[in-house]
Amino acid sequence: MDAQHEHAHEGVNYDGIVGPALALGFAVFIFAISFGVLCVNAGGSVPKAMAMSLLVFTGASQFSAVSVIAAGGTAVSAVVGALLLGSRNAIYGVAVAPWLPGSLKYRVAAAQFTIDETTGMTLVQNSPARKKRAFWVTAASIYGFWNVGTLIGALVGNSFDTQKYGLDVAFPAAFVAMVAPLLATRKAQLAGIGGAVVCLATTPFVPIGAPIVMSAVVALIALVPTQRKMQNP
């Protein structure tokens, strides 16, 4: 996808980074306001909502944890489900690390900002200088919008009757928006359907929140063709 437009000029052209980074920031801003509202309504507080966004800083995981707590799930299932969702950030780290060399302190700091948006923006750039610039510009945009949005949502959140205005549906609506771009491949579509089926099939029988954790098992279908090839007794 990248490296298709190689321009051999001396100075590095940084055009086309700030605009998309701000556009991503605005989308994230809306998620963040929703998150703030839902978090305080799930028994969180403004400081807890802010701690989540400042420290956890990975949107789907934060929504997932609050969603499970809001439904009456256990703390363990909320945390495990959220961390399973956050495991992809480890892969993103491997993908962006070569473009962000530096001291240990620098790399540990950069790791905190390694999420969907920064990884996507970094990998599509066509030169090392642009990749590095895109990572940090996007990180600043997303971190700013995410935390300001969370603060706004958390401050106004308690004044809403979430049921009355249908705000509880902000959870599934946000998840639909998050999952849509992931369903590009057949395997991802099967994983999505499988996850949905596991959740509905197990909900009556296992502790609240556990179906979310259990649905991750479906991701093992990634191994199906590989396993067939590698069956050595």
Next chain:
Amino acid sequence: MSWTVVLVLSLGAFLLKVFGFVVIGDRKFPPQVEAVIALIPAALLCALIMKDTFTAGHDLQIDARAVGLVVAVVGVWRKVPIWLVIVLACAATGITRAIS
């Protein structure tokens, strides 16, 4: 939502990021591990959509939330801006509750 949940989640999420970025770094995950981790979000997000729309505690039920979900799916499919998708989905469920 206890402080324990907030802090354990913060630490866990950070360690996952550092594990990939700093610990694995220039090396690679085994491709099978990478393939499995890459599919987890699709499975979990779809499970979360089901939980938040069609369950109440241990019960399965279809109610006003389903209307909001349909609106959200159509909105995302038609590439409606995200803020509008969330507003329309919530409004659809709120209105359905008000009139039913």
